[in-house]
Amino acid sequence: MIDTNDNAEDERRRRRIHRVAGVMSFCCAFLAIALPICMALIWGYVEYMLPPRLPAHLLENMSVWDRIGGFLLSLFVVGVGVWGLSSLATLFARFRRGDIFDVRAAVLLRRFALSVLVLPLAGLITEGLTTAWLSRDAAPGEGMVALSLSSHDLFLCVIGVLLLTIAWILRDAAAINEENRLIV
Amino acid sequence: MPIVVTLDVMLARRKMRGKELAAAVGISEQNLSLLRSGKVKGVRFSTLQHICAVLDCQPGDLLHFEPDTDEEES
Numbered sequence: 001m002i003d004t005n006d007n008a009e010d011e012r013r014r015r016r017i018h019r020v021a022g023v024m025s026f027c028c029a030f031l032a033i034a035l036p037i038c039m040a041l042i043w044g045y046v047e048y049m050l051p052p053r054l055p056a057h058l059l060e061n062m063s064v065w066d067r068i069g070g071f072l073l074s075l076f077v078v079g080v081g082v083w084g085l086s087s088l089a090t091l092f093a094r095f096r097r098g099d100i101f102d103v104r105a106a107v108l109l110r111r112f113a114l115s116v117l118v119l120p121l122a123g124l125i126t127e128g129l130t131t132a133w134l135s136r137d138a139a140p141g142e143g144m145v146a147l148s149l150s151s152h153d154l155f156l157c158v159i160g161v162l163l164l165t166i167a168w169i170l171r172d173a174a175a176i177n178e179e180n181r182l183i184v
Numbered sequence: 185m186p187i188v189v190t191l192d193v194m195l196a197r198r199k200m201r202g203k204e205l206a207a208a209v210g211i212s213e214q215n216l217s218l219l220r221s222g223k224v225k226g227v228r229f230s231t232l233q234h235i236c237a238v239l240d241c242q243p244g245d246l247l248h249f250e251p252d253t254d255e256e257e258s
Binding site: 184 | 211215218219223224225226228231
Protein backbone atom coordinates (compact mmCIF):
# COMPACT_ATOMS: atom_id res chain seq x y z
CA MET A 1 0.00 0.00 0.00
CA ILE A 2 1.42 3.38 -0.95
CA ASP A 3 1.85 5.83 1.95
CA THR A 4 0.31 9.03 0.60
CA ASN A 5 1.79 11.11 3.44
CA ASP A 6 5.34 10.17 2.40
CA ASN A 7 4.57 10.94 -1.24
CA ALA A 8 3.13 14.34 -0.31
CA GLU A 9 6.21 15.13 1.81
CA ASP A 10 8.53 14.07 -1.03
CA GLU A 11 6.59 16.26 -3.44
CA ARG A 12 6.86 19.24 -1.07
CA ARG A 13 10.63 18.69 -0.82
CA ARG A 14 10.97 18.47 -4.60
CA ARG A 15 9.04 21.70 -5.08
CA ARG A 16 11.18 23.43 -2.42
CA ILE A 17 14.36 22.27 -4.14
CA HIS A 18 12.97 23.39 -7.49
CA ARG A 19 12.11 26.84 -6.08
CA VAL A 20 15.33 27.48 -4.16
CA ALA A 21 17.57 26.11 -6.91
CA GLY A 22 15.80 28.27 -9.47
CA VAL A 23 16.34 31.41 -7.42
CA MET A 24 20.00 30.59 -6.75
CA SER A 25 20.65 29.75 -10.39
CA PHE A 26 19.21 33.11 -11.42
CA CYS A 27 21.21 34.99 -8.78
CA CYS A 28 24.50 33.34 -9.76
CA ALA A 29 23.88 33.92 -13.45
CA PHE A 30 22.96 37.54 -12.73
CA LEU A 31 26.16 38.05 -10.69
CA ALA A 32 28.24 36.44 -13.43
CA ILE A 33 26.86 38.98 -15.91
CA ALA A 34 26.95 41.92 -13.49
CA LEU A 35 30.56 41.40 -12.37
CA PRO A 36 32.30 42.61 -15.54
CA ILE A 37 29.75 45.41 -15.92
CA CYS A 38 30.41 46.55 -12.37
CA MET A 39 34.15 46.44 -12.96
CA ALA A 40 33.70 48.56 -16.09
CA LEU A 41 31.69 51.07 -14.06
CA ILE A 42 34.31 51.13 -11.32
CA TRP A 43 37.08 51.89 -13.81
CA GLY A 44 34.86 54.38 -15.62
CA TYR A 45 34.07 56.28 -12.43
CA VAL A 46 37.26 55.60 -10.53
CA GLU A 47 37.02 59.00 -8.79
CA TYR A 48 33.92 57.78 -6.96
CA MET A 49 34.53 54.04 -6.76
CA LEU A 50 38.06 52.94 -5.90
CA PRO A 51 39.09 49.71 -7.64
CA PRO A 52 40.04 47.20 -4.96
CA ARG A 53 43.62 46.56 -3.82
CA LEU A 54 45.17 49.56 -5.58
CA PRO A 55 47.10 52.41 -3.93
CA ALA A 56 44.99 55.56 -3.96
CA HIS A 57 47.74 57.81 -5.33
CA LEU A 58 47.89 55.80 -8.58
CA LEU A 59 44.23 56.55 -9.20
CA GLU A 60 44.70 60.33 -9.40
CA ASN A 61 44.62 62.00 -12.84
CA MET A 62 43.95 58.82 -14.75
CA SER A 63 43.86 58.98 -18.54
CA VAL A 64 41.38 57.07 -20.69
CA TRP A 65 44.09 54.55 -21.58
CA ASP A 66 44.84 54.07 -17.89
CA ARG A 67 41.19 53.22 -17.29
CA ILE A 68 40.90 50.95 -20.33
CA GLY A 69 44.12 49.14 -19.44
CA GLY A 70 43.07 48.83 -15.82
CA PHE A 71 39.69 47.42 -16.81
CA LEU A 72 41.19 44.92 -19.27
CA LEU A 73 43.70 43.73 -16.68
CA SER A 74 40.95 43.37 -14.10
CA LEU A 75 39.14 41.03 -16.49
CA PHE A 76 41.65 38.37 -15.47
CA VAL A 77 40.36 38.19 -11.91
CA VAL A 78 36.81 38.96 -13.05
CA GLY A 79 37.06 36.07 -15.53
CA VAL A 80 37.90 33.67 -12.70
CA GLY A 81 34.92 34.95 -10.75
CA VAL A 82 32.59 34.69 -13.76
CA TRP A 83 33.78 31.14 -14.45
CA GLY A 84 33.07 30.13 -10.86
CA LEU A 85 29.68 31.83 -10.76
CA SER A 86 28.57 30.38 -14.10
CA SER A 87 29.57 26.90 -12.89
CA LEU A 88 27.48 27.50 -9.78
CA ALA A 89 24.54 28.76 -11.87
CA THR A 90 24.72 25.62 -14.02
CA LEU A 91 24.91 23.47 -10.88
CA PHE A 92 21.77 25.05 -9.42
CA ALA A 93 20.02 24.71 -12.79
CA ARG A 94 20.77 20.96 -12.66
CA PHE A 95 19.38 20.81 -9.10
CA ARG A 96 16.24 22.54 -10.36
CA ARG A 97 15.85 19.86 -13.05
CA GLY A 98 16.20 17.15 -10.41
CA ASP A 99 19.73 16.02 -11.37
CA ILE A 100 21.29 16.29 -7.92
CA PHE A 101 23.46 13.31 -7.11
CA ASP A 102 25.56 12.73 -10.21
CA VAL A 103 29.13 13.08 -11.39
CA ARG A 104 28.40 16.18 -13.47
CA ALA A 105 27.11 18.06 -10.39
CA ALA A 106 30.29 17.19 -8.51
CA VAL A 107 32.40 18.40 -11.44
CA LEU A 108 30.57 21.74 -11.43
CA LEU A 109 31.10 22.09 -7.68
CA ARG A 110 34.78 21.32 -8.24
CA ARG A 111 34.97 24.12 -10.82
CA PHE A 112 33.46 26.56 -8.36
CA ALA A 113 35.90 25.39 -5.67
CA LEU A 114 38.81 25.89 -8.06
CA SER A 115 37.64 29.40 -8.84
CA VAL A 116 37.51 30.23 -5.11
CA LEU A 117 40.99 28.75 -4.65
CA VAL A 118 42.49 30.57 -7.63
CA LEU A 119 40.79 33.92 -6.95
CA PRO A 120 43.40 35.23 -4.46
CA LEU A 121 46.22 34.32 -6.83
CA ALA A 122 44.40 35.97 -9.75
CA GLY A 123 43.85 39.05 -7.60
CA LEU A 124 47.53 39.14 -6.71
CA ILE A 125 48.63 38.91 -10.33
CA THR A 126 46.06 41.51 -11.42
CA GLU A 127 47.15 43.88 -8.68
CA GLY A 128 50.79 43.60 -9.73
CA LEU A 129 50.05 44.07 -13.41
CA THR A 130 47.65 46.95 -12.80
CA THR A 131 50.02 48.91 -10.56
CA ALA A 132 52.78 48.38 -13.12
CA TRP A 133 50.44 49.62 -15.86
CA LEU A 134 49.28 52.67 -13.94
CA SER A 135 52.82 53.67 -12.97
CA ARG A 136 54.33 53.04 -16.42
CA ASP A 137 54.72 56.77 -17.10
CA ALA A 138 56.22 57.54 -13.71
CA ALA A 139 59.69 59.00 -13.46
CA PRO A 140 62.59 56.52 -13.45
CA GLY A 141 62.79 54.84 -10.06
CA GLU A 142 59.19 55.70 -9.22
CA GLY A 143 57.44 52.92 -11.11
CA MET A 144 55.88 50.37 -8.84
CA VAL A 145 54.50 46.87 -8.67
CA ALA A 146 52.30 46.36 -5.64
CA LEU A 147 51.48 42.93 -4.31
CA SER A 148 49.45 42.33 -1.19
CA LEU A 149 48.03 39.33 0.59
CA SER A 150 45.54 39.58 3.39
CA SER A 151 43.93 37.14 5.79
CA HIS A 152 40.87 37.39 3.54
CA ASP A 153 42.90 35.82 0.70
CA LEU A 154 44.18 33.03 2.93
CA PHE A 155 40.65 32.39 4.18
CA LEU A 156 39.45 32.08 0.57
CA CYS A 157 42.24 29.58 -0.14
CA VAL A 158 41.21 27.47 2.86
CA ILE A 159 37.56 27.56 1.79
CA GLY A 160 38.59 26.66 -1.76
CA VAL A 161 40.56 23.64 -0.56
CA LEU A 162 37.66 22.48 1.64
CA LEU A 163 35.16 22.82 -1.22
CA LEU A 164 37.56 21.01 -3.55
CA THR A 165 37.80 18.11 -1.10
CA ILE A 166 34.00 17.94 -0.77
CA ALA A 167 33.63 18.00 -4.57
CA TRP A 168 36.19 15.22 -4.95
CA ILE A 169 34.38 13.02 -2.42
CA LEU A 170 30.99 13.74 -4.01
CA ARG A 171 32.33 12.86 -7.46
CA ASP A 172 33.56 9.46 -6.31
CA ALA A 173 30.35 8.84 -4.36
CA ALA A 174 28.27 9.79 -7.40
CA ALA A 175 30.32 7.42 -9.57
CA ILE A 176 29.66 4.60 -7.06
CA ASN A 177 25.96 5.52 -7.06
CA GLU A 178 25.77 5.42 -10.85
CA GLU A 179 27.51 2.07 -10.88
CA ASN A 180 25.00 0.74 -8.32
CA ARG A 181 22.10 2.01 -10.44
CA LEU A 182 23.30 -0.36 -13.14
CA ILE A 183 22.67 -3.28 -10.82
CA VAL A 184 19.03 -4.23 -11.39
CA MET B 185 31.35 -8.82 -21.78
CA PRO B 186 31.68 -12.57 -21.15
CA ILE B 187 28.22 -12.83 -19.51
CA VAL B 188 25.58 -12.81 -22.22
CA VAL B 189 21.96 -12.13 -21.27
CA THR B 190 19.53 -14.32 -23.21
CA LEU B 191 16.37 -12.91 -21.65
CA ASP B 192 14.96 -12.06 -25.07
CA VAL B 193 14.97 -15.76 -25.99
CA MET B 194 12.92 -16.66 -22.90
CA LEU B 195 10.54 -13.76 -23.49
CA ALA B 196 9.94 -15.01 -27.03
CA ARG B 197 9.39 -18.59 -25.81
CA ARG B 198 6.88 -17.48 -23.21
CA LYS B 199 5.33 -15.02 -25.67
CA MET B 200 5.60 -12.25 -23.17
CA ARG B 201 6.38 -8.61 -23.76
CA GLY B 202 9.07 -6.74 -21.84
CA LYS B 203 6.53 -4.34 -20.42
CA GLU B 204 4.54 -7.20 -18.92
CA LEU B 205 7.64 -8.83 -17.45
CA ALA B 206 8.83 -5.53 -15.93
CA ALA B 207 5.46 -5.00 -14.26
CA ALA B 208 5.33 -8.60 -13.00
CA VAL B 209 8.89 -8.54 -11.64
CA GLY B 210 8.63 -5.04 -10.16
CA ILE B 211 11.44 -3.28 -12.00
CA SER B 212 11.21 -0.35 -14.37
CA GLU B 213 10.98 -0.88 -18.11
CA GLN B 214 14.20 1.09 -18.46
CA ASN B 215 16.06 -1.29 -16.12
CA LEU B 216 14.61 -4.29 -17.93
CA SER B 217 15.72 -2.82 -21.23
CA LEU B 218 19.22 -2.35 -19.83
CA LEU B 219 19.19 -5.95 -18.62
CA ARG B 220 18.01 -7.29 -22.01
CA SER B 221 20.75 -5.39 -23.80
CA GLY B 222 23.40 -6.58 -21.34
CA LYS B 223 24.32 -3.06 -20.27
CA VAL B 224 23.90 -3.70 -16.54
CA LYS B 225 26.76 -4.16 -14.09
CA GLY B 226 24.96 -6.83 -12.10
CA VAL B 227 21.67 -8.51 -11.24
CA ARG B 228 20.35 -8.96 -7.73
CA PHE B 229 19.35 -12.47 -6.73
CA SER B 230 15.89 -11.18 -5.83
CA THR B 231 15.43 -9.81 -9.36
CA LEU B 232 16.70 -13.05 -10.90
CA GLN B 233 14.37 -15.02 -8.62
CA HIS B 234 11.33 -13.02 -9.71
CA ILE B 235 12.21 -13.26 -13.40
CA CYS B 236 12.66 -17.02 -13.14
CA ALA B 237 9.35 -17.32 -11.28
CA VAL B 238 7.46 -15.28 -13.88
CA LEU B 239 9.08 -16.96 -16.90
CA ASP B 240 9.15 -20.41 -15.27
CA CYS B 241 12.78 -20.99 -16.10
CA GLN B 242 16.22 -21.43 -14.56
CA PRO B 243 18.91 -18.73 -14.18
CA GLY B 244 20.97 -20.64 -16.72
CA ASP B 245 18.24 -20.03 -19.28
CA LEU B 246 18.76 -16.30 -18.87
CA LEU B 247 22.53 -15.98 -18.50
CA HIS B 248 25.20 -17.51 -20.68
CA PHE B 249 28.97 -17.41 -20.25
CA GLU B 250 31.12 -16.82 -23.33
CA PRO B 251 34.76 -16.37 -22.35
CA ASP B 252 36.85 -13.85 -24.31
CA THR B 253 39.59 -15.43 -26.48
CA ASP B 254 42.19 -13.42 -24.49
CA GLU B 255 40.94 -14.94 -21.24
CA GLU B 256 41.06 -18.44 -22.75
CA GLU B 257 44.69 -18.05 -23.80
CA SER B 258 45.68 -16.72 -20.38
